[in-house]
Amino acid sequence: MLLVIDVGNTNTVAGIYDGKKLVDNWRFSSDRSKTADEFGMFMNSMLNFSGLKKEQVTDIIISSVVPPVLVPLCHMCERFFKIKPLVVGQGLKIGLQLRYENPKEIGADRIVNAVAAYDRYAHLKRPMIIIDFGTATTFCALLATGEYLGGAICPGIGISSEALFQRTAKLPRIELIPPKKAICGNTVDAMRSGIMFGYYGLIKEIVARMKEELGGDALVIATGGFGNTMAQGTDCIDEVDQMLTLEGLRLIFEKNKK
Incomplete structure (x- = not known):
């Protein structure tokens, strides 16, 4: 095994x-x-x-x-x-072309996710945007030809919320669930409104710009700890695959085993 x-x-x-x-x-x-x-x-x-x-x-x-x-x-x-x-590191076969200024700077998790996404969805012949909702949120662009272009990195929603709690005197630590409306009458829901709806807007804006630059109808795949939560609040995510990283590791092993 x-x-x-x-x-x-x-x-x-x-x-x-x-x-x-x-x-x-x-x-x-x-x-x-x-x-x-x-x-x-x-x-x-x-x-x-x-x-x-x-x-x-x-x-x-x-x-x-x-x-x-x-x-x-x-x-x-x-x-x-x-x-x-x-x-996972330099020198391994991954089956992708890394069109990045310095491939050594690409996080191992981003490469592993791209390998799995390409294996699972390349048959659709569409460019892909892979969003990993972890400590940092990463957006990776992948062409249908298997060319990894790079993407965007921003603070994850978890550490964004934690920073608000730690850097303010009276705001509490909150559970990250969407409020029912944007205008809220209490502090906890007001924080949820700002964080959750603000993050939905962040996702939509980056995805929209990346789709425009890719020049086609890109397939948007979400993974990571907050993947399901964020997919419920926006219509720009097509697939949620929580096991994407593990599958990518298996695929890389298969490509490199002797």
């Missing part, structure tokens, strides 16, 4: 594949203070919870945008699984 691990700034998502089938997946915090042993005990617990044993894992692939977490994770793979993991 293949263990896939995607390390984000806030959360890490892991999944276990039996061939092309995703058997189970887990989400946990990207704790920079965790040791290899702590990661190993956690992964062992998750596998046991799913009725699996660590001896069933034959291969591991990792993508990470958090270097301090990558090192103990790699040590964990070698110590607990006796496997040297494949790490």
